[in-house]
Amino acid sequence: MTEPLRLGLIGTGIQHSLSPRLHAAALVLADLPGSYELFDCADASAAQAVFARLRRGELDGVNVTTPFKALALQSADAWLRTARHKAGVFTQPANTLFMEDNRLVASSTDGHGLVAALLGAQVDLVGKRVLLLGAGGAAQAVAAELLALGADQVRVANRTPDAAAALVDRLNTVWPRSAIAHAWGESRGLAGVDVIVHATLLGHGQPPTPDVLADLAVQLGWLPWEAWAARPPLLADLLYAADLTPLQALAQARGLPVDARLGEAPIEEARIHPERREPKGILQYFGQAMLAHQAARAFQLWTGQRVDALRMLAAILPR
Numbered sequence: 001m002t003e004p005l006r007l008g009l010i011g012t013g014i015q016h017s018l019s020p021r022l023h024a025a026a027l028v029l030a031d032l033p034g035s036y037e038l039f040d041c042a043d044a045s046a047a048q049a050v051f052a053r054l055r056r057g058e059l060d061g062v063n064v065t066t067p068f069k070a071l072a073l074q075s076a077d078a079w080l081r082t083a084r085h086k087a088g089v090f091t092q093p094a095n096t097l098f099m100e101d102n103r104l105v106a107s108s109t110d111g112h113g114l115v116a117a118l119l120g121a122q123v124d125l126v127g128k129r130v131l132l133l134g135a136g137g138a139a140q141a142v143a144a145e146l147l148a149l150g151a152d153q154v155r156v157a158n159r160t161p162d163a164a165a166a167l168v169d170r171l172n173t174v175w176p177r178s179a180i181a182h183a184w185g186e187s188r189g190l191a192g193v194d195v196i197v198h199a200t201l202l203g204h205g206q207p208p209t210p211d212v213l214a215d216l217a218v219q220l221g222w223l224p225w226e227a228w229a230a231r232p233p234l235l236a237d238l239l240y241a242a243d244l245t246p247l248q249a250l251a252q253a254r255g256l257p258v259d260a261r262l263g264e265a266p267i268e269e270a271r272i273h274p275e276r277r278e279p280k281g282i283l284q285y286f287g288q289a290m291l292a293h294q295a296a297r298a299f300q301l302w303t304g305q306r307v308d309a310l311r312m313l314a315a316i317l318p319r
């Protein structure tokens with residue numbers, strides 16, 4: 001009989017994570033016995049104690065989230081290079097760990113999640129101009145994928161300019177002259193972007209109440225909302241909410257249309273359909289779709305089994 005798989009998530013304040021539901025669905029879909037545990041770690045040494053359990057074979061694979069993604073990368077023996085990054089190695093804070101040949105291997109499946117969710121929504125990135133809000137762990141993972149998928153240019157705007165500059169330097173080393181650091185608060189140059197990817201903590205864990213939206217409208221009032229209402233770019237928000245995220249709700253209030261379309265096929269089968277119109281405006285439930293795809297990829301790294309990310313997604317979408 002197959003030994004039950006022991007999987008889990010390391011992070012802080014993760015009690016409301018959707019990952020246990022996603023991986024419970026994956027275990028059922030793959031017909032594998034196992035469990036997915038939450039390791040709520042107060043500090044780095046508690047997280048390292050869980051890494052040690054993985055090294056000893058007491059666990060089969062773990063996801064890592066805030067604030068231990070950088071620590072996971074530092075603690076690993078190897079970085080799993082993704083096939084799309086042929087141009088060069090672009091390491092990112094890790095969200096997935098597993099053992100292979102006695103080595104602790106780190107990877108990030110966030111970029112895969114983004115790409116799969118975009119392809120599933122019939123978004124073709126080739127030649128597109130992208131505004132990336134944020135330069136943290138998730139932004140680093142997705143920036144590389146956007147360029148690997150053929151985006152023409154990625155403008156990185158971050159509250160702390162040094163972090164945007166550092167990310168842009170690293171991106172341009174692998175994809176020369178593709179990334180630009182954009183000043184936070186500067187609207188010039190943004191009216192014509194095709195895609196906005198939101199990867200900051202603005203609105204994280206908050207429902208879009210009038211107070212939250214009023215605050216966000218002040219923080220993001222510098223964005224060219226009028227131009228975007230006239231020519232809507234696609235808005236892919238990494239955050240997720242039961243209905244609209246605060247940024248999605250603000251964008252809707254500023255005149256951007258909502259496109260509730262989700263991926264219709266898993267990434268392995270997802271292809272841009274030539275007869276289909278590309279979506280414009282706010283991609284509702286994009287954060288959940290990305291989360292399901294990144295989880296499916298992690299599950300595949302741990303078990304070797306591909307599971308249908310869209311069926312995993314069904315386990316977390318509001319009914």
Ligand SMILES: NC(=O)c1ccc[n+]([C@@H]2O[C@H](COP(=O)([O-])OP(=O)(O)OC[C@H]3O[C@@H](n4cnc5c(N)ncnc54)[C@H](OP(=O)(O)O)[C@@H]3O)[C@@H](O)[C@H]2O)c1
Nearest residue numbers: 134135136137138139159160199200201204238287290291
């Ligand atoms: N859907 C998915 O599958 C998925 C996957 C990964 C992450 N996410 C979500 O993506 C978001 C970012 O995650 P992360 O791991 O990248 O976090 P992180 O590494 O902590 O980075 C946080 C980012 O948010 C910015 N930020 C924080 N507070 C801000 C504020 N008040 N105003 C403007 N910018 C602010 C930070 O800018 P500074 O550099 O100035 O601090 C930084 O760029 C989270 O909400 C997370 O849940 C979703």
